[in-house]
Amino acid sequence: MSVIEDDTSTVNSSQNNLSFHLSQEDSLYAQAVAVSQLNENYDDDQVTALTHAWINERNSPELLKYKRRLVESLLDKLREKIDNVLDSTTVDAKNMFVSVVYETEVERVRYLIKSYLRARLFKIEKFALHLLRLPDYEDIMSPQEIVYARSYQELLDGSNHEAFVRLLPPSQHKQDEMSGELSMIVTPNLEAPVFCRFLKDGQRVVLSMTEMVDYEKGDIVLLRYRSVKDLLEEGTVELI
Amino acid sequence: MALPRTHQAAFTPQEVEFLSGNEILTIIPTQRINEIDLIQKSVGPFRPPLQSKVPLWLAILMKKQHKCTIVCPDWLTVEFLKDRLKEEENDADFSKLPFHYMEMAQLLLENARDDVPNSEQVRTLLKDLRETRQAKSRVGLAELDDNWLGMNNLSLMEINEIRPFFTRAYDQIRRLNPDEPDRKARSAN
Numbered sequence: 462m463s464v465i466e467d468d469t470s471t472v473n474s475s476q477n478n479l480s481f482h483l484s485q486e487d488s489l490y491a492q493a494v495a496v497s498q499l500n501e502n503y504d505d506d507q508v509t510a511l512t513h514a515w516i517n518e519r520n521s522p523e524l525l526k527y528k529r530r531l532v533e534s535l536l537d538k539l540r541e542k543i544d545n546v547l548d549s550t551t552v553d554a555k556n557m558f559v560s561v562v563y564e565t566e567v568e569r570v571r572y573l574i575k576s577y578l579r580a581r582l583f584k585i586e587k588f589a590l591h592l593l594r595l596p597d598y599e600d601i602m603s604p605q606e607i608v609y610a611r612s613y614q615e616l617l618d619g620s621n622h623e624a625f626v627r628l629l630p631p632s633q634h635k636q637d638e639m640s641g642e643l644s645m646i647v648t649p650n651l652e653a654p655v656f657c658r659f660l661k662d663g664q665r666v667v668l669s670m671t672e673m674v675d676y677e678k679g680d681i682v683l684l685r686y687r688s689v690k691d692l693l694e695e696g697t698v699e700l701i
Numbered sequence: 702m703a704l705p706r707t708h709q710a711a712f713t714p715q716e717v718e719f720l721s722g723n724e725i726l727t728i729i730p731t732q733r734i735n736e737i738d739l740i741q742k743s744v745g746p747f748r749p750p751l752q753s754k755v756p757l758w759l760a761i762l763m764k765k766q767h768k769c770t771i772v773c774p775d776w777l778t779v780e781f782l783k784d785r786l787k788e789e790e791n792d793a794d795f796s797k798l799p800f801h802y803m804e805m806a807q808l809l810l811e812n813a814r815d816d817v818p819n820s821e822q823v824r825t826l827l828k829d830l831r832e833t834r835q836a837k838s839r840v841g842l843a844e845l846d847d848n849w850l851g852m853n854n855l856s857l858m859e860i861n862e863i864r865p866f867f868t869r870a871y872d873q874i875r876r877l878n879p880d881e882p883d884r885k886a887r888s889a890n
Contacts, residue, residue, distance in 0.1 A: 508741040512723065519712065538740050558766060559737055565762060566739045572719070582703035654871040656860050668848060681860070683850040683867060685875075701860060 507535055508570060513699055515577040520656065520700035521693070522686050523649035524584045524592060527603045532577070535570060542567055581606065584649075589614040590637065591648045651687045658682075661697045710865035717858055721804035722758035727772040729753075734768070757805060761812050771816040774799075777806060779819050782826040789833045793840075795854040803831070803858040838863055847875040 514528050546563055585592060585602065589610045592598055602610065618636065626634055638645050662678045666688050676682065681701065692698040707713055712720075723741075730747035737744050744755050752772060755763070763769040775781060776799055788796040799805065806827055814820050838859065841852060845867065852860075 506741050509723065512720065516720070519708075535740070542740060558768065559734070562737055562759065562762065563739070565758065566741070569719070569722070569758065570740055576716070579703045583709070586703060650872075652872075652875060654868050656864065666849075672848070674849065679853065680851060681853050681855055683845075683852065683871065685849075688849075701857065 507531055507538075508573065511535060511573055511577060515573060515580060517693065517700045518577060518580040518584075522651060522653040522655075524581060524588065524601055525693075526601055527581070527606070528577075529603060532574060532603075535574060539567060539570055539574075582609065585610050586613055588647055588649055589617070590646050594646075651685075651690070653686050654683050655686045655689065655700050656681065656683055657689050657693075657698045657700050659698055664692065664697055666692070710868070711861045714858070714861075717801075717861055718804050718808070720857065721801035721808070722756060724757045724799075724801055724805060725754050726757050726760045726774065727752050727754055728760050728763065728769040729772060730763070730769045732768050757808065761808055764813050764816075771809065771813045773809075773817050774805070776802065777809065777817055777823060779822050779826065782823060782830065786826060786830055786833070789830060789837075793837070795834060795837060795852065797854050798830070798856055800856055801858075802856050803827075834859060842867065842870070845870055845874065847871065847878050 511528065511531050514525075514531065518525055542563065546560060581602075585606055592602065593607075593610055593614065595601065598607065621636070622634075626636075636645060659676045659678055659680045659682075664676045665673055666676060666684065667673050668685070668688055689698050693700065708716075729752055730749050732747065732749065734745055734747040736746045741756070744759065745753065747753055747769075760769065760771055764771055785796045785798060806823075809817055810820055810824060817823055834855075838852070838855075841850060842863075844850065850867075
């Protein structure tokens with residue numbers, strides 16, 4: 462059974478098809494076997510945590526840290542769920558319903574993981590060169606994403622070269638020149654506005670001018686990303 | 702390419718509906734069903750006529766298969782909505798409504814109309830609420846500058862509606878500001 466992680470190409474090629482490789486082989490559910498799962502004690506369960514990570518990723522202008530533990534643990538649980546739902550010859554009305562419930566939940570979690578990865582790939586494509594040159598790129602991207610970024614950048618360079626760069630004089634071939642303070646590389650716009658909600662009371666935010674504002678828990682505000690970047694990493698703010 | 706254009710500026714309504722699916726509702730099951738061990742958490746066991754708490758997506762699924770009736774949430778009643786509408790008309794701020802009220806109301810009124818008392822009235826009240834709040838967000842737009850804009854108690858669907866326009870407007874205002882140090886934003890947008 463092929464694993465979701467090996468197939469970033471599938472993500473790109475099947476925009477409207479919400480089924481991965483996995484679903485093509487596990488189409489028969491007949492009887493659900495109740496498996497008592499390890500009850501991991503998170504304050505939020507993992508699905509909720511990944512949902513928040515997805516929303517943050519969609520709304521932030523830059524690529525956030527990869528939630529390696531969350532994604533891998535959920536993938537493991539998914540695989541376990543699919544393996545344990547056996548083929549069986551006895552299908553009666555009640556079992557049908559329970560297996561439909563399991564199937565729906567599996568689809569929902571899959572959709573969530575896919576959407577999370579897609580949001581990240583979108584930003585990786587936009588900022589491939591910039592991301593690969595960051596000192597801590599291995600923290601921010603998963604190994605598969607790094608491979609993806611590298612091949613994407615190579616393809617892009619190759620295609621540009623073929624199309625028009627080779628026709629320019631050699632001194633103009635570089636794609637990452639600095640001219641004064643401006644660089645040719647595309648970087649994320651940290652001044653972009655984001656909607657965010659404060660999760661704790663008494664948060665002081667320094668706005669770009671010489672202004673500081675205090676916010677309470679539950680406040681929903683439209684702010685520059687730069688002002689809340691640190692709070693987002695700490696977890697006192699969530700993007701919505 | 703990884704994200705189609707419709708997904709780039711804001712969430713699509715379908716995604717907002719997906720997000721609201723995780724909200725917890727109370728139901729009254731109509732059949733005995735044993736405990737179901739989902740990835741998120743275990744639900745059940747279901748023993749009629751005792752009530753159980755389940756996520757919205759599961760409640761709608763069960764309702765469609767006639768395996769439960771849904772207990773109408775407190776905020777989806779005529780009295781509550783009438784109160785909120787009055788508050789909305791008298792205050793300049795937004796009144797407190799559940800974060801996913803639009804999506805949940807839509808799903809419940811579509812699939813569980815018999816479980817919502819006075820559903821037609823509820824529908825009208827929701828429509829009025831929505832229009833009043835939209836008018837208020839338009840007022841908020843006039844106050845938009847390159848600083849910050851507070852909008853407490855907005856729901857996810859409403860934020861999503863105004864998101865593309867507000868973010869673009871904010872960005873333009875920021876660039877027009879002569880004090881702005883980073884005016885030549887060198888990003889792809």
